[in-house]
Amino acid sequence: MSLRESPFGELKVPLTWTAGVAVAVAIVAAIALLVSDRRDSFRAEAYGATRGVADQVLAPAGDALSAPGRWTGAGIDTIKGYFFAVSENRRLKADLKEMSQWRDVALALRNENARYRTLLGLKTDPPIPMVAARVVTDARGPFANTRLANAGREKGVKVGNPVMSENGLVGRIIGVTEGASRVLLLTDTASKVPVMIDRTNARAILTGDGGPNPKLEYLRGESPVKEGDRVITSGDGGVIPRGLPVGTAVRGLDGRWRVVLASDKSPIDFVRVLLFQDFTQLVNQRELAEREVPPPTAGALTIAPQPAVPPAIGAKPAAPPAVKPADAASKPAAASAPRPVSGAEKAARPGEKPSTVKPSTVKPAAAKLPAKPPPSKAVSAKAPVGAKSPAGPKPAARAEPNAPSDAEEPPT
């Protein structure tokens, strides 16, 4: 049936209404896209293939477009260097004289520091490898402050890596593709970086608002900051290493504490991406979680080892462990009693299926324990949700999810 023959063939819809419906549908689609957006996430896949491909295309285009500006800048620098060579030489000599004194102080401090580290047996952070990149595009509006750098996955850049200029912290990587990576600047509204005041060690969160001077939020204590204080990264949370220069504290026009960014001293045309990995990322969590239980002390009473293989159906269950409640109470609770598996532990053992461990299967040892836990157990039970698991031995009951059925009785 042709359109003319259909009952709707002669239907005439006003174009304004049709356009209105199209606008409404498009608004719904835009809202759906906004809701699904996770640009500031630490998950690499959250950045999306569309953005990745677009960045891959934009990086060489931006590089080519910004080339004339770079060449002009380099030419001006050459001319300035030629005409101001004498004054610059004078300034550099004065700087060198001052720096020579600081070098002696630095050498003495380095020596002293090394001795203290040796005495304390302190394990310092490993050196952080870096990748240099050129900024090829720059967004500086109130809703987005990002830059595109021409170093990507092929150079080992990962989502979350901190980015610095020669003067200070610039931001962190939020998207990586081949040949390009997107840097979320400290000034973006989505940027929240844990920092500290160098003088007082007071912690704060540096929050961007689209302007050149991000805010210092969640400052605690009495007068934790004053005008001119140096602000550095605190390293809290493990995403950005401690001690990177951020800027100087100033009182804003709105009365809030803000930071004049150190990276704004000069144009950010080249950046360094720190391929930083926190201790929690470097350490083998699985290996830590699967440590052997230490052998029992000779002569001490302990729980008999549970059979690793579950008995066949219909077979007689194994004999219950010969432990009296009084004996069990004298044992350290962490080694004998099972405890709920926290979120951090589950994350540390990605291979395990957290939901497959039924509550009944993690009960057996608890069934043989006294109802009232010893003090140490009470402390471990109060650990916050999501806290990292201690690297201590694993409870025997959790290692034996298929324990004999006689141990599945509820605790009395």
Add this chain to the structure above:
Amino acid sequence: MSAVRSLEPWRWIGVPMLQVLGVTILFGIPLRIWGLQLPEPVFPMAAVFAWGVIRPSVIAPAAIVLMGLLLDVFWGGPFGLWALCLLVAYGVVLASRSMISGQGRAALWGFYAVVTALAFGVGVIVAGVKDKNLPGLIPLAWQYLATIVLYPFANRLIEMFEDADVRFR
């Protein structure tokens, strides 16, 4: 304009869209002159306003979504933010078209400023909800001022095509 031009979509939607996106990319290069950065106006706002005034269209909303998404990808903002802001601006112009068409340049410029403020207001709300953090007033004001001075480009587009379709005069 003396000659009436035909109103083919690629002429009044396609070409302006490519022009505003090209200028946006050009203004996105990291260039500082005497320590000052280039302004970052929302160039597509001029085209969106002109499209709403010229005539209603089904293609225009699709072009606006595409343009908004490209802005978000290029600027690295939340995906869908500028698509939503521009669509709201277009919807308002479309709804009040009978009132604003035929007005003088100054009145249209004033209405353009109001519509732009509305679009920025939507952006502020979205940023507040998504990032739980409002953008600062000063950067907002700078981008707003840089955007409303673009009205002459919108006016030129309106003058070129507003008489092209007699049904929507």
